[in-house]
Amino acid sequence: MNLSDIVDPKILSQPVYEPGRPIDDVAREMGLDPAGIIKLASNENPLGTSPLALEAMSRALCESHLYPDGGCVHLREQLAIRHGVEPDQIVVGNGSNEVLELLGHVFLTPDDEAVMGNPAFIVYKLVTLLFGARAVEVPLKDHVHDLTAMAAAVTDRTKIVFLPCPNNPTGTINSADSVRAWIEQLPERVVVVIDEAYAEYLENETDWSRVFASGRRLVVTRTFSKIYGMAALRVGYAVTTPEIAALLQRSRQPFNVNAIAQAGALAALEDEAWVRDCREANRLGLAQLGEGLTALEIPWVESCGNFILAEVGNGADVGHRLQQRGVIIRPVGGYGLPNWARISVGSEQENIRLLAELRTVLGK
Ligand SMILES: Cc1ncc(COP(=O)(O)O)c(C=O)c1O
Known part of the structure; x- marks a missing residue:
């Protein structure tokens, strides 16, 4: 065989x-x-890399014989303060790529569809296919995500819609107002994933509090790989509803984020x-x-x-x-x-x- x-x-x-x-x-x-x-x-x-993060990571190296904090408790607390949410709304991953994969674990089966732009960050498609679901790719219009066409591509089988803000590889972004209005039009059942890997480069970050307050199934992903210069360390996170966060937490490995990365991320957050x-x-x-x-x-x-x-x-x-x-x-x-x-x-x-x-x- x-x-x-x-x-x-x-x-x-x-x-x-x-x-x-x-x-x-x-x-x-x-x-x-x-x-x-x-x-x-x-x-x-x-x-x-942020010099504050480098210093903190050198100190953390000396504790390498200890397992990391499996719950990323301190980091989640600080991220919650930064985003104006509760710590039970934060899930930390081994890079935001892991958070995207956890979404697949939680939501995608071979009966499901995920809607995404094309071209858009390729990991949305890879995760969707990995779980046997169908990747519904909607062509970009003038290099920008076509929100109307994406909404039209949502069917009864759609579990997740991915929207990078801004997108990789085009670098384009849909306005915050248009995205918030678009989310309102989507069926409440659907999980909306806004990938903000590059958000810290924007002059103004988007405030998602109204969308969370409306009870929508929103997941906003972020990473320490880009502006914080910690790509090698692999730390990313999701800000989401407590219910979705609990499901993502359940699907991850016990010690998915190493202690050096956690120490670096905590210090990097201070490095305004x-x-x-x-x-x-x-x-x-x-x-x-x-x-x-x-x-x-x-x-x-x-x-x-x-x-x-x-x-x-x-x-x-x-x-x-x-x-x-x-x-x-x-x-x-x-x-x-x-x-x-x-x-x-x-x-x-x-x-x-x-x-x-x-x-x-x-x-x-
Ligand atoms: C849009 C987008 N999302 C997510 C990621 C993944 O980042 P991480 O290093 O946190 O896994 C990248 C990396 O290039 C990206 O471009």
């Missing part, structure tokens, strides 16, 4: 997530010095200066990339995230040729955008280098 005969068939057909290529990998393949390579492929923070500085640096970096791309006559999409989607030509080919020159970006052919690439905002120097290499590669 083949191994595949005893495997759950949906695992055999499950697409694989393709992450941005690590610097060491590219260095080895291209015969380059890793120190000269820049990675603008995974929407990481070019300024590094860091968030302010990173937001400002990102604003300047987006402007720098936008101007540079325009000068190269490369169309690009106005972004609210820490990355920019650009129509570079054959994305895979341009990405490969940039890699040969020590610059890693993310082609997005897998998102159905073969002529586009997603470029993360780097430091000022990294952005200059990217634009210069892009000019060379494109022969401009």
